[in-house]
Amino acid sequence: MNLLKAEKVNVSKIMGIKIILLILFSFIITCHMPVKAAVILQYHHIDLTTPRSTSTSPERFSQHMNYLAENQFNVVSLETFLSALTTQESLPPKSVVITFDDGYKSIYENAYPVLKEKGFPFTVFINTQPLADNLSQFMSWEEIIELTQNKGLIANHSVTHPHLIRRLQDESFSAWRERVTNEVLKSQKLIESKVIKTVRAFAYPYGEFNLEVKKILKGVGFWAFGQQSGAASMNVDPQAIPRFPFGGNYGAMNDFILKVNSLPMPVTRVELVDEKGNQLNDHQLPPDVDRPKMRLELSDDALNVSCFGPGGALEIQSSPKGNWFVLKQDLKPGRSRFNCTAPSSKKGQFYWFSQPFIKPNPDGSWYSE
Incomplete structure (x- = not known):
């Protein structure tokens, strides 16, 4: 019985060592992959x-x-x-x-x-x-x-x-x-x-x-x-x-x-609309657009995306087409961004995407620097 127990312990140790080596090998390969x-x-x-x-x-x-x-x-x-x-x-x-x-x-x-x-x-x-x-x-x-x-x-x-x-x-x-x-x-x-x-x-x-x-x-x-x-x-x-x-x-x-x-967010399409749902084809906004909405299409739908803009975290509005990210306050004239991140499988590493916006003054003139 003692011999049998010893053999089981040795097998367990060997399996444990194999698992550790496999993890280390996977880590090394991942770190050196192009x-x-x-x-x-x-x-x-x-x-x-x-x-x-x-x-x-x-x-x-x-x-x-x-x-x-x-x-x-x-x-x-x-x-x-x-x-x-x-x-x-x-x-x-x-x-x-x-x-x-x-x-x-x-x-x-x-x-x-x-x-x-x-x-x-x-x-x-x-x-x-x-x-x-x-x-x-x-x-x-x-x-x-x-x-x-x-x-x-x-x-x-x-x-x-x-x-x-x-x-x-x-x-x-x-x-x-x-x-x-x-x-x-x-x-x-x-x-x-x-x-x-x-x-x-x-x-x-x-x-x-x-x-x-x-x-x-x-x-x-x-x-x-x-x-x-x-x-x-x-x-x-x-x-x-x-x-x-x-x-x-x-x-x-x-x-x-x-x-x-950081890693590039796997974005396949960005859709921008104004407050009324009209399509925006450029991130240079018309003077009367204060709260653009953004929808992202990703090649990995499992990612848990959070977006932030002026005023903090953007609200998420669900729709049949997917989630829209919406500002809680009006954009001021000038340059601004929606910054979006999602955790990756590696601790402390995030996918990242940024959508810029440029907004003129309400009368269409340009802000001063």
């Missing part, structure tokens, strides 16, 4: 003395980069990411792209040394007029060229950093299209004349775009990046690629860790 998504980070100033809403302190930026290095993230170049979008090939697991907008001097002084030390590739989207004007708060061409010699890529952020969606007084639609096209192409031409290598990638000034601006970017052959948050899948809209903006209230380590570990 993926079809990346998280794109967006910064502006890396400084303590610049406007808080668009500034990340040098200390916090270093903490972000240290977290990536210490937790086996794969920092890939923008060029690698765009190549994967083109070919629909997979990226390394935990892929991250680092980007900066505007080309501020603090990027060169405070971010570049950290990136160079870690060997991380990065992209700076520059608007070219400040360089022509020799503005002291922006990098010089000499500094920009040095970045390109150390894994830095320079891309397009327009010439003058305008609100592209806004027409000038008495400006016709065709004249507006020509002006926006020139903002893109003139900047690109100058960048190509200054650096050895670039890409046809554009970051929308202020993160603002609408359907017509997207058509212009598509027509001249550019990928385009916004400031709406969320991880980017291989099925992303090529002229509305999301990035996670950091600065001001955004970027504390718990916030950064949550976002850099």
Whole structure:
């Protein structure tokens, strides 16, 4: 009997070890599986003395980069990411792209040394007029060229950093299209004349775009990046690629860790309507639309989606077509977003989707910045 009991104990131990090994093997395989998504980070100033809403302190930026290095993230170049979008090939697991907008001097002084030390590739989207004007708060061409010699890529952020969606007084639609096209192409031409290598990638000034601006970017052959948050899948809209903006209230380590570990929400369709149920074909809202409603279609209906907007959690209204997410208060003029998340099967990791909105003043004029 004692021998039989011993044999049973040994069998139990062996089975236990096999289960543990199977779990470990599954974990290792999962951690090294290629993926079809990346998280794109967006910064502006890396400084303590610049406007808080668009500034990340040098200390916090270093903490972000240290977290990536210490937790086996794969920092890939923008060029690698765009190549994967083109070919629909997979990226390394935990892929991250680092980007900066505007080309501020603090990027060169405070971010570049950290990136160079870690060997991380990065992209700076520059608007070219400040360089022509020799503005002291922006990098010089000499500094920009040095970045390109150390894994830095320079891309397009327009010439003058305008609100592209806004027409000038008495400006016709065709004249507006020509002006926006020139903002893109003139900047690109100058960048190509200054650096050895670039890409046809554009970051929308202020993160603002609408359907017509997207058509212009598509027509001249550019990928385009916004400031709406969320991880980017291989099925992303090529002229509305999301990035996670950091600065001001955004970027504390718990916030950064949550976002850099996020997954793209498997959205197959977004439907927007106004208060009366009329279809909205653009996220640039008419002046009289105060409470747009949103419905998401997902490839995984089992996800438990929660959405938040100005005023907090959005209400859920059931309908035969699915759930509508509804604001509890009117949208104010300006830029806003519905941010939607859903827990994944991995603890602490969430699916993420962001729907931007742009609302003019009630009289149709534009708000001031």
